[in-house]
Amino acid sequence: xxxxxxxxxxxxxxxxxxxxxxxxxxxxxxxxxxxxxxxxxxxxxxxxxxxxxxxxxxxxxxxxxxxxxxxxxxxxxxxxxxxxxxxxxxxxxxxxxxxxxxxxxxxxxxxxxxxxxxxxxxxxxx
Numbered sequence: 001x002x003x004x005x006x007x008x009x010x011x012x013x014x015x016x017x018x019x020x021x022x023x024x025x026x027x028x029x030x031x032x033x034x035x036x037x038x039x040x041x042x043x044x045x046x047x048x049x050x051x052x053x054x055x056x057x058x059x060x061x062x063x064x065x066x067x068x069x070x071x072x073x074x075x076x077x078x079x080x081x082x083x084x085x086x087x088x089x090x091x092x093x094x095x096x097x098x099x100x101x102x103x104x105x106x107x108x109x110x111x112x113x114x115x116x117x118x119x120x121x122x123x124x125x126x
Contacts, residue, residue: 008044011088014064018053021060025076029061032080046088059098071098 015030030050037046056062059073065088073096075083086092 011046012066013048016062017050020057024060028077032077036084
């Protein structure tokens with residue numbers, strides 16, 4: 001297993017390879033993003049990781065870019081160049097952007113962004 005020097009890394013891109021995203025082209029998206037990174041000599045700046053399900057199956061294929069924590073939806077292999085060069089490297093907005101921790105917004109106004117995974121409080125009996 002290879003170990004990368006992460007000293008120059010500025011961006012970490014998580015690419016969903018869960019079963020639903022894989023059915024929606026997750027492997028092709030992964031390879032296309034990595035190809036763009038390599039073609040533009042950004043390997044030292046952008047690190048990619050395949051993940052399992054990120055819980056947004058309806059938005060597949062999902063890509064998450066840090067350090068901003070920006071979630072992208074419905075990414076396909078033709079989006080790879082724009083995603084890497086425009087949105088990750090130059091911080092330009094994207095119509096496929098769902099949510100960014102840094103700016104806390106959601107493109108689909110009024111849509112619930114996440115699910116509260118805490119257990120509901122059980123009411124005490126008197």
